[in-house]
Structure formats: structure tokens, C-alpha cells
Amino acid sequence: MERAHLLFPWSALDRPDSLVVDGAEGSWFWDTEGRRYLDFASQFVHVNIGHQHPRVIQAIKEQADRLCTVSPALSVELRARAAELIAQQAPDGLDRVFFTNGGAEAVEHAVRMARTVTGRPKVLSAYRSYHGATNTAMQLTGDPRRWPNDNGTAGVSHFFGPYLYRSHFHATDEEQECERALSHLAEVIAFEGPDTLAAVVLEPVVGTPGILVPPDGYLAGVRELCDRHGILLVADEVMCGFGRTGAWFAVDHWGVRPDLMTFAKGVNSGYVPLGGVLLSDRVAEHFAHRPYPGGLTYAGHPLACAAAVGAVTAMREEKVVENAALLGTEVLGPGLRELAERHPSIGEVRGLGVFWALELVRDRATREPFVALGQGPAGTPLAELEQECRRRGLWPFVNGSRMHVMPPCTATGDEIREGLAVLDKSLSVLDRHTRR
């Protein structure tokens, strides 16, 4: 039926068949042939609370029995409760939520808000970023997924963020990388014309294009540049938010407060689609008496908001974010670094919480990647690695010349150790392709 009737995202019709998923629980899912997989990708990095969490399911069921759908212009209690809970976890001063159905729409609306509030047309975003697959979000995206969609009309320019392992600034340490990345951004702002810029949009910890953790001082520096020029700072926390980095939001690690903050994925772990934008008081004030020019039929859907209330409440009470932080410092971080000592194909290990990347290289000295920019894993040694992990019951996430390690925030130490043992065995496939 799939072959006859479906077009899959990012795929041609002749894509290879995928496995058929039959069920899931916690950190595991299984297919119709009974093969079980330890989910080291949290699906699309969204199942932060783990699969089939009973409290989220219960919250959806109760709301379904009561009221499945309602116009976004009418009030429903759980929508307000979801907004309140989200605002309570967000940095101070981000107290108001505009709901969407997912991450790209959240980015789309954050940019529209920034343009409306500032009256300026253009937006800056980073190379090595992903912001979603709708038009503006796609134009913001600073990786090869933009190329087939780039019509050059979105009013977006790009800059390089910090990435010491492949420094664009010939830096040799984090401090230098931070300083040079900030002076590069200052120069881009100057040449674009500060008065034309509505917003800088960035992922506080960059997700799919590499799990790039910024050096201390970088986000504060961007904040300062934005303030100097009246530019709004939009933090895209769609992937790095809601516990992924071991904090409720990635910006919490550095105490930086954006003007707008987007979220989706982990807010309710995608049990029902939900995203949104958190507005700072200053941005919200703009719409005190002027209507915001935008909205969506399903925004703040009762079932999605019920799932968010269930998920955030359970995350608080079960200390899920604390668990993610601990897994990062006690198990994943040390475990992955230990793998790097044994496997010459690992060039660098970096990450936070349950958000890690192994930078995979043919040659540690030259840092030559296995996969060129814009190339998929097919036909490269990374496809072999992916296959080997799956064969051994681990569901991996391979992107570019990297493997990302992103289990649910609820995983146990034993599950992580089990996954690391599979990685240890599987990486030998890649080591054979290295020049030691």
C-alpha cells in the first residue's frame, strides 16, 4: 500500500522499504517481525519522555472523551494550562505562548512577529542550522536541505557560528573561536545594514547539522550585538528544548534570555503534534492593542495541549530533565569518550545531556570526513555503520559524517550502557575504512 499510495518526506518514490513499526515502550520500539530496537534517535529527536508514557496517554484519553476539537478563537482550559506550564519552565520574562502544530510553523511565526514588531525585513541565521521545511524556515536553514528549495527571496542572510573542530576562523581554542565568531557576526550585521535586520535566529545548541555546543560567552555576545542594533534574538529550541540538553531549555545553560523562543518536539514528545512560540513581554506588548496577523485552524489543539500538560507534569514530577543531565555527565559523556580511545574513526565527541555527536573521520590527523557536504550516507562507510547498528538492535541517527546519540531523556543508565556496547562493536566496521 505504501508503495502504491505514499510519498515519504525527503524521499523519491523508489526509496527502499522501511520497517513496519508495531509498538513501542520507554526507550524501545519493535517491528512487525518482532525485532526490537533501542531508540538512540528518539525517533526524530522528539520522544524525550520515552515511548507510550502512561500519563501522557491518559491525559490524551481524558481530553478525547471530553472534547476533541474546538476553534482556536474559543477558550479551552487545557490550552491555558499548557501555556502556563510551558511559561513556568521558560526563562523569566517569556510568559506568553502562541501555539502552532509543529516546529517549522513556530519558526515561521517567530520571524513574522520579529518583522512585525521591528518593521524591518531581513533575518540572519547560521550556516549549519535546521529550522524546518516550510518556506521561511527552509530559507533560514543553513544546510544542504535548503538548496532544492532556495528561491532567494526570503530576506535571509547567513553567518558562520562557532565550530572549533572545523573552525571557519582558524581558531585553536574555544575562547578564540568565540571571540572570532562574534566579530564575524558583528561584521555580517554591519554589511547587511543593522537597520534592515529584524532578527537573528539560531539554535542555542545546533541539532541535526552537528550537535554544536557554543563556547561560553557566545550566546551572551550575540544577545549583546542584537541589543546594540535593536535586532530581536530568536532562539530555536525545537530540538534542544524540553530536557534534551539536560536543562529545560538550552539557553538555561548560559542564562541568556531571547526575545522569542520556538519549541515543539519535546513539549509533548510528539504524541499529538504541537509547537509554539514563547514571546517576551516586550514583543507581547506590541500586540496589546494591535491584532497579530496570523493563526492556524488547529493551533493549540485540545488533544495536543492535553498531551503537553501530561508530559510537562510527568517530566517535572519524575525528574526527567535531571535524569537527562545525569546521563550526560555520568554515562553518555564518559562512555562515548572511552569509545573514542578505542576507535580511530572517532574524531571528536561533543554534547550535553542526551544530545551527543560522534564526529567520524577517515583520518584523525587531517579530519577528513567520510561524507562530503550535501552527500547522503548511501554508498559510504556510514551506511555500513548504520546497517550494523540496526542489525544489532540499536536504532542510530546518522547525518553528514557523524553519528548522533540521542536516546529519550527517560532512558536508564543500563540502557545507555547496552547501547554503547553495541556502538563499540559496530564502530569496528568504520575503523576498517580509516587511515590510522
Ligand code: PLP
Ligand atoms: N527547528 C529545529 C531546530 C529543528 O530541529 C526542527 C526539526 O527537526 C524544526 C525546527 C522543524 O520542526 P518540524 O519538523 O516540527 O516542523
